[in-house]
Amino acid sequence: MSSNTKRRKDEQQPYYSSQQQQPQMQNPSYMQTADNMLGPPEIGPDEIITESILGDGSFGTVYKGRCRQKDVAVKVMLKQVDEKTLKDFRKEVAIMSKIFHPNIVLFLGACTSVPGKLMICTELMRGNLETLLMDHNIKLPLITRMRMSKDAALGVLWLHSSNPVFIHRDLKTSNLLVDSNLTLKVCDFGLSQIKQRGENLKDGQDGAKGTPLWMAPEVLQGKLFNEKADVYSFGLVLWQIYTRKELFPEFDNFYKFVTAICEKQVRPPIPDDCPAALKELIKNCWDPAPEVRPGFSEIVSSLESIIIDCSIPDEYGAIMWKNHFKHIDDAPWKDFVNVFANFVGLTNQNTSTMYDLLCFSPNLVGSTIELNFKCLKAIIVSPPKGVGPQEEEVVSMEQFGKVLAWFGNLRDDGSQILDKIRNLMECAWFHGDISTSESENRLHKKPEGTFLVRFSTSEPGAYTISKVSKNGVISHQRIHRPGGKFQVNNSKYLSVKDLIAGEAQALGISTPCLGSRFLSLIYKSQISGYIN
């Protein structure tokens, strides 16, 4: 048998069944039988319809497609493939059918048996991260980018923690895909390798695998390497996620590039405004010495801290969240109350938890402390996300950060933050977290001088005064927060209440707009909070 005939014959059989019983004669070669059910799910080429092109890669083209009435992504291999590419294709199918994780693109099946029609079918994602980052018309706040970084790190942590270990070997932003919720998933396992824990690998004569710009120096130099090569690439991924810039645009010569990376230890410049913890993480990841680079579980942990710092700029607030809720974005209200009360010294180890006191202590019924926690709950809690009876009200990390930015500094104010919140809610004109259009609805057709104060929707920690001016025109004026003070028209005050009292005449505001949802909390019948 000539080698050509042999290769063609191999291609006609699902690769995993070469040592198993052949499919029944009456079935097309791609049909799955009871004997080969244990291999990756086989999809027939006639079950896949390809539509538009999603991307081009070294193995072929990725299309948006339909398979069994589902939108999918289909990687179609080049028609003429050499043995090495075929081997990589088979490896990609084998690896993808072994790994399942929310941050790894979902493998649906593959067509492995029909020559010229080798395909891999995966869930359809919105696009790749590189394209998203380079489109500067798309707003991607740092916190969103850090959450995406954590998603990617969780995906790679899963690969590195498997037994045997999977090394990705081609981590780069174009191999990280985003879905419509901006959840990130790792894809493209064509160059991935399997190894035992603690084992070092070395590339063979066919050279290093991966994309040179993203390759670790030890890989570029053909030295021994292990999963820390992925960590190096991830450092570059983090750099690009932070800067949204092209990687190494200054290099157009491969040999000069290798010398720069391996001998001169050149790395992309990290901007000065990069948060210190992120800068340190990036530098550690791309350290020339693989053993110095962190593992992915350490990377996930560092990213969790960075995400908390981005969400909660208040230093003490961030410490509180890191100490008690580091791995979660949303804390159950019950746990939050206990941790917060303890952190600001309202309870200690010897007293009952604040939640229990609020529920069961008769002394607290009708007390200021009970009212304070009701007010806090009114602005900090999000409704349950699910629908089941078990679903709890939660405090999101971001909302906690916002509340601290609006009301104070946890280190200096401690439990007085609760009084500040109640004091503001007692004002009839304070409407809290309503949108610009909702404020306009509430002021519509109201007399001149009617006004309300709400949280600014765009400037962290700031407030907005919305008022009715002459001829019923509604306008909005920002209360800025320089140095924690409250400023409007160059006049600074210690509280919003003082500012409204002091500037009422200059601002042309006189009558609070009714309709604040907080008033029913504070007063059962009487409406108060007028300017005086």
Ligand SMILES: Nc1ncnc2c1ncn2[C@@H]1O[C@H](COP(=O)(O)OP(=O)(O)OP(=O)(O)O)[C@@H](O)[C@H]1O
């Ligand atoms: N599941 C998917 N959903 C949406 N787009 C996808 C999907 N899979 C791949 N793509 C798009 O196709 C591009 C190439 O995919 P992939 O990296 O898997 O192919 P490749 O041939 O291995 O490429 P390369 O060798 O250049 O890494 C991705 O960067 C992405 O833009």
